[in-house]
Amino acid sequence: MLFLGDFSVIKPEPGLLFWTTVIFLIFWFLMSRFAFKPIAESLKKREHDIQDALDQAKKAREEMANLQAENEKLLAQAREERAHILKEAKEAKDEIIAEAKERANTEYKRKVESALQDIENQKMAALVELKNSAGRLAIEIAEKVLLKELANKPEQEAYAKTLVDQINMS
Amino acid sequence: MIALRKFWILLIFSGLNLVAFAQNGHGEHPVNPSGQPAHPAGPAEEHPEATGQESHPAGHADPCGHSVRIEPEFNAGENAVHHIADANAIHLAGDTYLHLPCILYAPGHGWTLTSTAAFHPHHHGNGTRSKDGYVLLHGNIMRLENPAFAQGAFEISDYTHEDTTLDGKSKTLYHAVIEGQCEPLQAKSTFDGGIMGGGITNFYDFSITRNVFTMLLTALLLFLVFRSAASAAVRRQGQAPKGLQNFIEPFVTFIRDEVAKPSIGPKYEKYLPYLLAVFFFILGLNLIGQIPFFPGSANVTGNISVTMVLAVITFLITNLSANKHYWSHTLWMPGVPALLKILIITPIEVLGLFLKPFTLLLRLFANITAGHIVILSFVSLIFIFGDAGRSTNGSVAGIVASIPLSLFMMTLELLVAFLQAYIFTMLSAVYFGSAVEEAHH
Numbered sequence: 001m002l003f004l005g006d007f008s009v010i011k012p013e014p015g016l017l018f019w020t021t022v023i024f025l026i027f028w029f030l031m032s033r034f035a036f037k038p039i040a041e042s043l044k045k046r047e048h049d050i051q052d053a054l055d056q057a058k059k060a061r062e063e064m065a066n067l068q069a070e071n072e073k074l075l076a077q078a079r080e081e082r083a084h085i086l087k088e089a090k091e092a093k094d095e096i097i098a099e100a101k102e103r104a105n106t107e108y109k110r111k112v113e114s115a116l117q118d119i120e121n122q123k124m125a126a127l128v129e130l131k132n133s134a135g136r137l138a139i140e141i142a143e144k145v146l147l148k149e150l151a152n153k154p155e156q157e158a159y160a161k162t163l164v165d166q167i168n169m170s
Numbered sequence: 171m172i173a174l175r176k177f178w179i180l181l182i183f184s185g186l187n188l189v190a191f192a193q194n195g196h197g198e199h200p201v202n203p204s205g206q207p208a209h210p211a212g213p214a215e216e217h218p219e220a221t222g223q224e225s226h227p228a229g230h231a232d233p234c235g236h237s238v239r240i241e242p243e244f245n246a247g248e249n250a251v252h253h254i255a256d257a258n259a260i261h262l263a264g265d266t267y268l269h270l271p272c273i274l275y276a277p278g279h280g281w282t283l284t285s286t287a288a289f290h291p292h293h294h295g296n297g298t299r300s301k302d303g304y305v306l307l308h309g310n311i312m313r314l315e316n317p318a319f320a321q322g323a324f325e326i327s328d329y330t331h332e333d334t335t336l337d338g339k340s341k342t343l344y345h346a347v348i349e350g351q352c353e354p355l356q357a358k359s360t361f362d363g364g365i366m367g368g369g370i371t372n373f374y375d376f377s378i379t380r381n382v383f384t385m386l387l388t389a390l391l392l393f394l395v396f397r398s399a400a401s402a403a404v405r406r407q408g409q410a411p412k413g414l415q416n417f418i419e420p421f422v423t424f425i426r427d428e429v430a431k432p433s434i435g436p437k438y439e440k441y442l443p444y445l446l447a448v449f450f451f452i453l454g455l456n457l458i459g460q461i462p463f464f465p466g467s468a469n470v471t472g473n474i475s476v477t478m479v480l481a482v483i484t485f486l487i488t489n490l491s492a493n494k495h496y497w498s499h500t501l502w503m504p505g506v507p508a509l510l511k512i513l514i515i516t517p518i519e520v521l522g523l524f525l526k527p528f529t530l531l532l533r534l535f536a537n538i539t540a541g542h543i544v545i546l547s548f549v550s551l552i553f554i555f556g557d558a559g560r561s562t563n564g565s566v567a568g569i570v571a572s573i574p575l576s577l578f579m580m581t582l583e584l585l586v587a588f589l590q591a592y593i594f595t596m597l598s599a600v601y602f603g604s605a606v607e608e609a610h611h
Contacts, residue, residue, distance in 0.1 A: 007251055008360075019381075023385045031447050
């Protein structure tokens with residue numbers, strides 16, 4: 001015996017069927033329109049955004065790597081260039097030094113040569129003068145000798161001797 | 171962390187309620203002044219309740235059965251069956267009721283719009299006044315058969331119940347005692363065709379019952395929660411989710427990624443709103459039904475009318491969106507001899523069309539109802555051990571036995587609440603998936 005009421009939950013009731021249908025359909029419509037749609041859309045958009053952000057990060061990383069490689073390349077190039085420039089500078093320096101040296105040498109030689117030339121010239125001039133002086137002296141001596149000879153023979157001879165001594169001294 | 175804390179609060183509340191229930195039990199089953207236990211066995215031991223009501227003229231021997239005033243021996247089964255049933259008024263505590271609107275239709279009489287307050291319900295939800303031929307018995311509206319009472323209000327001194335055998339089936343007949351006369355009552359119409367003891371009677375009840383009220387409340391709560399999450403999702407576009415939004419979104423992604431996408435395939439988006447709606451509707455009702463006091467405790471998803479509507483909607487969506495491939499495989503399975511098709515395959519497949527939603531509605535209904543019955547039975551231990559309030563020591567022993575068992579069952583029911591909502595949604599998605607599946611060659 002079921003006194004408080006029979007097992008009514010297993011009997012489909014028109015009222016409850018009606019109200020469940022009405023409430024659920026309204027609930028379905030309102031939730032779809034005002035809750036599920038914006039939530040699903042925002043979820044989709046967020047997933048998109050996250051994927052985009054990840055892709056972008058990956059791209060940025062790749063770009064970074066590219067940039068770094070390029071930098072390295074540039075750096076190597078610069079280094080090479082520097083070495084090259086240094087080498088060139090050294091060569092130029094050596095060249096300049098060599099040239100300078102050569103020029104100095106030439107000049108020196110020229111100077112020496114001209115000095116020698118001068119010396120030679122002076123020597124020749126001196127010789128000429130000497131010859132001239134000797135000639136003149138000889139003439140003077142001869143003159144004097146002649147003059148003496150004419151006066152006193154022994155004295156002449158002595159005098160001539162003195163003169164000769166004088167010549168030797170000079 | 172927060173979910174855990176809520177869970178404990180729920181458990182503590184349910185524990186408290188059990189105690190409250192126990193005390194209530196003492197109050198509801200009065201001991202008669204002589205100190206002897208009120209016993210319903212013989213009419214000679216009947217004692218009128220000390221509630222100040224005028225004693226009914228029919229006296230100790232109603233010709234039409236036992237008075238509902240007499241407290242019968244406590245019966246756990248009856249108690250459970252009563253508590254899982256729908257009701258027209260919500261019992262809050264003691265003799266306090268939340269009155270609900272009544273929308274009633276009787277053929278030949280027309281519509282009656284009233285409230286359960288019009289029946290002046292007293293103890294146990296029994297109305298003391300009729301209204302346009304309707305009465306309130308145990309919180310449920312019934313209608314007097316006698317057309318003499320079809321208009322106006324009449325004082326009802328008592329109700330009686332009597333077991334009879336009708337066409338080989340045992341049936342309980344109810345009567346209202348008006349002016350000393352027993353007037354037979356009829357329950358509201360049901361669509362079970364008499365198989366479950368119901369059938370079409372002299373009126374239809376379209377009232378906002380306890381179940382309808384709970385459904386409205388749950389739908390409203392869910393809508394507010396989701397509306398807040400949705401507006402947060404729109405407002406905080408491009409920001410990390412926060413708070414309620416963060417709580418709701420994993421459920422939505424779960425249904426989308428674990429239920430809709432794998433079961434339905436690329437066309438899932440069309441069905442997603444329904445799957446989400448049905449999942450949260452069932453889950454919300456399951457959970458609110460687990461709260462053992464107002465506004466919970468209504469056994470909504472454990473009522474076959476509710477699960478039937480949901481299953482029928484799933485059935486309609488499945489068959490209205492089914493493609494050629496589905497129908498050809500259902501009605502005329504390719505690659506099978508014609509005779510075999512006509513004799514076996516097609517009848518089975520057509521039967522299957524209707525069996526699928528039927529299992530869907532039965533599974534949810536049976537699981538939730540069973541859970542409620544088991545918990546109610548464990549709570550009933552208090553009254554059984556306590557001899558329906560007559561033995562305090564017994565009640566204490568009952569409480570000691572009942573609390574851990576109820577606690578265990580409520581925890582299990584919490585799991586079942588999620589599980590059944592998930593299974594209903596999952597199977598709906600699988601049916602949709604089979605309906606829209608393209609032929610793959």
